[in-house]
Amino acid sequence: MFSKVITISALAACASAHVIMDYPTPFGRATLNTSPLAPADFPCKQRSGVYDITKMNQWDAGETQQVSFNGTAVHGGGSCQFSITTDPEPTEKSQWKVIQSYIGGCPTGQYPGNAPEQAGEPSLTRVPGSLPVTMPKDIPDGRYTFAWTWVNKIGNREFYMNCAPIQVGSGAASASTASAAKALSALPDMFVVNLPATQCSTAEKEDFVFPNAGSNAVKSGSPGNTMTGSGCKSQNALGAGAGQIGSPSAGTPSTPSQGTAQPSGGNSAPVASPINKGPSDSKPSVNPGGVFAPGASSAPAAAPTAQPAQPTQPAANKPSTPAPSAAPQVPNNSTPSNGECTPCTNDGGVVCIGSKQFGLCNRGCAVAQDLAAGMSCSNGAVVASVKRHINFPRAHIHRRLSAARLI
Known part of the structure; x- marks a missing residue:
């Protein structure tokens, strides 16, 4: 009886609000609703203005950020994957690579059904807690598209997908196709199911176990791998697209913004707003390549004025040959x-x-x-290809030697 009440309440909430990714800031935030995907919506919940950039999200290689959600119909949790593609505006041919999987507890495991309804717009109600996701440390710099995909546990068999623009590194350069393929090829393809459920369906009350969740996977809840339907083979492969990894495009060079820190749910550490980043779970950014390396500095252009002047160095004592710079x-x-x-x-x-x-x-x-x-x-x-030498006139040397004999 209790499970029936849960299921009925979950289905009732379907009419009002499901769940939406709140951070990183998704594409087309103003037009993104909380409903699950229909087959024609894949990928990224297609609609007018689907790839409008509300805010570019900064996410560096090796950095952990807290992904947060809004909504009340959490459907008892479920399983989800976080993936990236090199395509700035993904299509059905885009290949998605999974960087993190959660089997159970997504977007939260705090409720057996849905979260309590609160006053105000449900899509603006914060889901308790957040999920840590780490960007692989070998991901090349450039612009990518980040995706959250969710297979809910309770209620109708559904598939959700929200996408967000992210920038890895300074945005000053983009990686080659070869380096992107080297970093991404070992990652599993994104898994798709319940699109539609009449052709391939998971089982209710199971936290679906992805066949290839990748090396970064967290398991909890009631795992199960039940999947039925004649269309599973083709559906499951949708995340592979055309099976070809492209080259990430150059992003927007990092500049200070007026953004505010992204709040995190529960006891999670706060995540800084995109571009103008603050503290995160990753180690401090270090660029071993010096001034030559792409993205050698993400500081504001005015930063060099902080270097103190050296008035105590007499200009007359400097050699006529300019000192070589530390780097060209x-x-x-x-x-x-x-x-x-x-x-x-x-x-x-x-x-x-x-x-x-x-x-x-x-x-x-x-x-x-x-x-x-x-x-x-x-x-x-x-x-320098040609080295300069300091040459003194012969007359100058002669006068110096003559003066020395008189001492």
């Missing part, structure tokens, strides 16, 4: 000579690519860049 300035308009990279092992170090090009080893990949005029690359160092 890479032209702002330089671009990789091609979309591929040169394999390397000295992460953060300079890689000479011929004598007129160089690259910075960034996670095993060095993208060729043209050297500035007058510079060359040799033995892992960028140096």
Whole structure:
């Protein structure tokens, strides 16, 4: 009897509000509703303005952020996956790669049915708690699309999917297809089911166990893998798309914003607002590549003014030859000579690519860049092609020697 009450209450809530991803900020937030997907909605709940960017979400490689949700019809929890694709505006041909799976307890495991109704708009009611998701540490810089997909536990057999734009790294450069494929190919494809349930359905009251949940999977609740229907094979493969990983496009260079910190539910640590990021669960960002590396600094442009002047250095004592700079300035308009990279092992170090090009080893990949005029690359160092020498006039030397004899 108790289970029937739960199921009835869950179904009743279907008419009012399900669940929506609140953070990271999804595409087209103003037009995104809480209903489950119909087959024509795949991927990302297709609609007018589906890929409007409300806010770009910053999420660096190796960083853990708290994904949060709004809504009251949590359907007793269920199982979900968090995936990414290199496509900025995904289609049915996009390939999605899973970075985190939750078997049970998604979006929350606190209720046997739905959350209590509260005053106000249900889609603005915060789901208690949040789910930590870690971006793989070897994900190349660039722009991606992040997706939350959910198979609910109680109620109608449904499939939910919300998508959000994310930027990995500084946004100053994008990775090659080869480096993106290297980082993503080992991850499982996103799993799709109940789309529609008449062709492939999970079992109610089970926290569905994904056949390939990946290495980052958390299991709880009442796991089960019941799945029936003649269309399961084709449905389950929808997350693989055309089976081809693309190259992430360059994002928007990081600049300060007026955003506020993203609140987290329960006892979870707060997550900073996109772009203008604050503390997170990841280690501090360190760029071993120095001034050459893509995204060497995400600080505001005014930051160099913080360096103190050196008035105590007499200008007259400086040699006539300018001191070599710590590193040559890479032209702002330089671009990789091609979309591929040169394999390397000295992460953060300079890689000479011929004598007129160089690259910075960034996670095993060095993208060729043209050297500035007058510079060359040799033995892992960028140096001036012609060295200047200090020459004193012969008359000056003669006067110095004559004066010395009189002392």
